[in-house]
Amino acid sequence: MASYVLSMMNKQDLAKYGEYMAQGFVSLQGLPFEVIVGEGLETLEGTAPGSSVVLMKFPDKDAAMQWYRSDAYQKAIPIRHAAAETIFAVHFTDDQ
Numbered sequence: 246m247a248s249y250v251l252s253m254m255n256k257q258d259l260a261k262y263g264e265y266m267a268q269g270f271v272s273l274q275g276l277p278f279e280v281i282v283g284e285g286l287e288t289l290e291g292t293a294p295g296s297s298v299v300l301m302k303f304p305d306k307d308a309a310m311q312w313y314r315s316d317a318y319q320k321a322i323p324i325r326h327a328a329a330e331t332i333f334a335v336h337f338t339d340d341q
Contacts, residue, residue, distance in 0.1 A: 247302050255331075278303050278312065
């Protein structure tokens, strides 16, 4: 079953965030994924923990974790941390 990776961000350094995005796209090359939601966020109630949101769908837990733990993405994480306050979460279905 599908697994979803959710990221919510408050970007503080747009140039640095651009570096992160470039490295992030490199880390996804050749992997099976789909971007469900990319960026913009409008909060209807409460206080959102970020001003941007990204939701990616992977075919299963192994694919999601293969990407997240890859050397290429691990290189991107410090760039993301330097560019924005972020929350990263993953949802795995119960049958995996």
